[in-house]
Amino acid sequence: MNKLSIVAKKYALRYFTDVCKEDEFLCLSVNLLSDLLSEENLCVVVEDMVPCEEEREKTVLESVLQYVEHDVENRKTHLAQLLGLVRLPTLSAEYLAEVSRNKLLEESEFQDILERAKNFKLHPPKKGTSVVICATPTRFARIIYSSYFNRYQVPPSAEERE
Secondary structure: OOHHHHHHHHHHHHOHHHHOOOHHHHHOOHHHHHHHHOOOOOOOOEOOEOOOHHHHHHHHHHHHHHHHHHOHHHHHHHHHHHHOOOOHHHOOHHHHHHHOOOHHHOOHHHHHHHHHHHHHHHOOOOOOOOOOHHHOOOOHHHHHHHHHOOOOOOOOOHHHHO
């Protein structure tokens, strides 16, 4: 990755909430969006506040749905992959039931994904068992608090740490 790409990715991760409101967000490649969604450093901030984990993941899920709806014909084939990057089990069973009525998610493949997330939420694994990454909130709140005092310092991504 060249330096400009690294800086742009850092910016998109740090200001994801703002970035996904821009028209250019809808023009990202599926690979770039997948890359952003898979990062632990993905920051979702609403009105300069760090919302609870459910609100953060709602924002991420809504951005995925908006992205796919922008070009359903070409992007619907990637929806299962993108849903896999949203930490669905951190969402309430009620919200998962609500979002399952979205026209994009009517197919059984997507209903199965949402149903598994609901079941995971309703019947979490016992303590001491390994937790699947999709059910673990991202670590970005720590990043937000540390960067609050220095707005221009964004922690290094996994690529930069290697």
